Amino acid sequence: MIALTLTEITEIVGGELHSTPTTLSASDTVSGLVDTDSRLIQPGDIFVAKPGEVTDGHNFVGTALAAGAALALTERVVDEDIAQIVVADVVVAIADLARAVVARVRAAGDLKVVGITGSNGKTTTKNMLNAILSAQAETVAPRASFNNHVGAPLTILRTTYDTRFLIIEMGASHVGDIARLVSIAKPDVGIVLKVGLAHAGEFGGVERTVLAKSEMVTELTPSDVAILNADDYRVMGMADKTVARVRTFAMDTDQATFGARGVESTRTGTDFVLHTESGAEYPVHLRILGEHHVYNALAALSAADALGIALEDAIAALGTLARAERWRMEVLGGRDDVTIINDAYNASPDSMAAAIRTLAQITPRDRRTVAVLGVMTELGEIAGDEYDRIALQLVRLNISQLVVVGQAARRLHITAINEGSWDGESVYCEEADAAFEYLSTAIRPGDTVLVKSSNSAGLRLLGDRLGEFFTC
Structure with a gap:
């Protein structure tokens, strides 16, 4: 400070x-x-x-x-x-202190603040942008997922007069939460990644989620930049709610400021070609698994470009990032050519569906896919339908084996086994220990295994155990 x-x-x-x-x-x-x-x-x-x-x-x-x-x-x-x-109230006090500190640093120098929100991808985008900006100048970014009314001010309070870039991850549980954080940090660049079903039950519906996430851009000034996901119509609707300059990112479209073409995902990373609205193209290699992380990379590159960072430098910095975050698409294992993907820090229907797609995409056709799945929290009354949707996706993608862990996720198991056209197998385990005992003998050489759940399920620790068990 x-x-x-x-x-x-x-x-x-x-x-x-x-x-x-x-x-x-x-x-x-x-x-x-x-x-x-x-x-x-x-x-x-x-x-x-x-x-x-x-x-x-x-x-x-x-x-x-x-x-x-x-x-x-x-x-x-x-x-x-x-x-x-x-x-x-000490929580109000640290917010007031953070507001004063960032204002003084901004007045004294050339501080630029980036705010990031969205139902999925905030932490990964934050880490990507931190890799890019910290290679240029002193950068402050949240540790772990410090993105709420306490964590964000604590991050801001790490700012000094030497700080050139400040990245704030902004999460929300209620309408008004992001607006309070924006009023403290006053971002120069505001990123909205996606409006999904994460916390939809807590917000009271997806439209309330839209209202909450739009708070990122409604208070931006004409000199600021709003970076929006053009492939999410709910996010693009926010373009009419801001006076900031709007930049967009999307997959395979010429209508966005930044787009991605030729996406290829393997067990060693993700490749794509960045296409800009000027017609320039740049090859990008991510060591992070999953097509869905291309969106996060596009958002980070767009923000870096808006801040005046050369795209060649930004892309090179992205290539150094070994993982999205601990327990986020983290690749473990290796013995007997077994790949464990530990993605069990959090889970929403959108992020679980994306992780399952990645599992199918990166696994060679002659190898087995194993999905170890647990509860998705905070879905409220839509939970049953979303478990059914995920189960049908597993069937459609012909995932070789499903292992469901925990009573709260049991509907995944029931729906999957009721799908008569599926020639895979579903196994239900009440607890993570039982799942480990089963998987330690059921996993075969060459298998690719995804472990995915909300944090409360504790399956991230199961993923770690499996990773250690199958370490060379």
């Missing part, structure tokens, strides 16, 4: 400073990182004592102090010998 005095921070967050002769005082400055996790605190950092559903951050102020924290943001005075700024 930029250096600020305790007086400045107190004024920004509207709090009350409590200090002692042995702690920092009002005129002292802090410039460390800001975090809600006491385990990540380093000397000079600021600890945010955020109350939670399971535990209360105020109980860990002492732990943060022992780790070297210089200041604590709290909602009540804690009996620890550390300077404390007491506020009504």
Whole structure:
């Protein structure tokens, strides 16, 4: 974070400073990182004592102090010998602090901010863009999937006066969530990847999801850039809701700013030809598996181009990215030519369908495909229909074997086995341990295995076990 005095921070967050002769005082400055996790605190950092559903951050102020924290943001005075700024709501306070920090950095230099949202692909696009921009200048990007009302401000607060690019991943559970993040970061470039069925149950329907995602572009200015997925009609409808300059990306179309042609997916990566509206073409190689990641690459390249990065440099940087993210289309295994694709960090109907298509596309015709699938959460009343749709896709693509894990996903198993035309096999396992015992003997040499579920199912750990089991 930029250096600020305790007086400045107190004024920004509207709090009350409590200090002692042995702690920092009002005129002292802090410039460390800001975090809600006491385990990540380093000397000079600021600890945010955020109350939670399971535990209360105020109980860990002492732990943060022992780790070297210089200041604590709290909602009540804690009996620890550390300077404390007491506020009504620490989450609101870090948002206010983030807003002030990014504004000061922007005023002092040439900071450019990119916001990314969408039902799928945010983290992968963030990682792709981070690979491109960090090769050019100091870049701040979220760790893991820090994209909510807490994670995004914490990311912004890592910005310093040396930061040239700031990437913010913006997720949402409700209408208004992205608008709040946009009001803090004020992106120069806003990317909307896709409006899908992820969290549709929580939002109350896909149209509410559209409204939430459109908040990315509605507050952009005429000098800003909105980057929209031209293959998603719901996203393209947002072009009429922004005054920003609109750039588009799409597959196999001449109507977009950036398009992809000749997409080829194998077990070693994904290749395509980038086609620009000027007619220029560039070969692109991704080490990341899956045709669906071409959309993320197009979005990242479009943003880089809008920021003045040469496409040749951006494409070269993309080629260095070994994986989308931990547990996202992560390739493991290798023994007996067995490929394990661990994509079990999250799952929506769209991302699960894309992963299954990739499984079918990258597997040679003479080899078997195995899909190990678990629950897709937050679908609400549409869950049953979406499980049926995924099951029929498995049948249509002739996936060699299906292994369904967990009661919440059992409908996948039932629908698949009820499809009489399918000559594959479906196996149901109540728990991941049972699935591992089955798969450790059922997987054959040369098989390609996809492990896919929402994070809560824990199948990412099953994927890791399988990857280790089949490691050379």
